[in-house]
Amino acid sequence: MLRESMQAQGRQVDVAGVARGFGAEAGIPHAAALAAFTEAVVRREDERTESGRRALREALGEAGLVDACAVAAAFHGFVRIADAIGIPHYSSPGGDDLSGLRERAGINEFYRVRKDGALR
């Protein structure tokens, strides 16, 4: 989805940032601040979440910050549904297997992929 959203703007993104983290080189406005805030939220780090909130409020405005919080929250639900129900992880919603992309994004190193056998 990240790759598609960048391609729709005529740009590319290095998907290695999915596992490694994103910085200014990602070509997405405020990528580093968004990534830092997201990581703090996932890790439940209150001080980093608070400082990230201040940074994003300044960078994105109040409505932008609220939507950043909402998207981060949404994926705390999606990941649990996907992983607890055990839906297939080897195809995208469109049914395309993108093994090279998954390798580059670091997904083949995830626990369940290693257990099931990575698509290489």
Next chain:
Amino acid sequence: MPQRAFPGTDLPVREDLAQAHRRAWAAIAAPGTWLSAARRVAIAAEIRHARDCAHCARIRAALSPEGVPGAHDTLGEVSPAELELIHRVVSDPGRLSEKWSQSVLAAGLAEGEYVEIVGLIAMVMMMDTFTRALGASERPLPAPQPGEPSRYRPAGARRRAAWLPITEPEDATEADGPMYPSPKAGYIYRALSMVPQSLRDYWALASAHYLPGPAIYRFDQSVRAIARPQVELIAARVSALHQCAY
């Protein structure tokens, strides 16, 4: 005009999002398909409690999640099988396995109960993560409402593509009620389809947080106050940090 509906913050939350939270908490407090309202609220309480479980922290820190000695910290209102399901899905979802899911079922949970509890976990985690990210106060749990579970199982639910039964779009019937925006709905959409009401409750909430269905594949537009690549950057990082391969 956005409402300031979340105590503890002055941030303006979209009204559709605030309303989605109100509806989701009301749904949690109502009788479900397989679980009574009292059981659903007790499960919501255990979901919150699981986030600070010391045993879960030890499991997360272990190289393998299997065979870590110890017991979960619990409020004591759920069964052992429910406890294991709730704590592992809350705290270490990326390292679950089919073998583990079958062991939870064998410990005394019906498939419908398992799926309904996963839906509750996803909803509570989503709403609590939102309020925490926002810097708002955690909402008190609702009081359970009277009534009986419907015990509805879709005739077309089959265990085939996933660890738990799924009602594929081509197997859904009118009696199941509306489930899919499209016959091509991805597996993430189908995951809760063994319990159609859980699927509907979950997606009403998730769409308000992420994107409404029709907007998901319109990559050149953003219906949110941040650009679509910013939305997907957050989504990708949350998923990666949870080791979610989907």
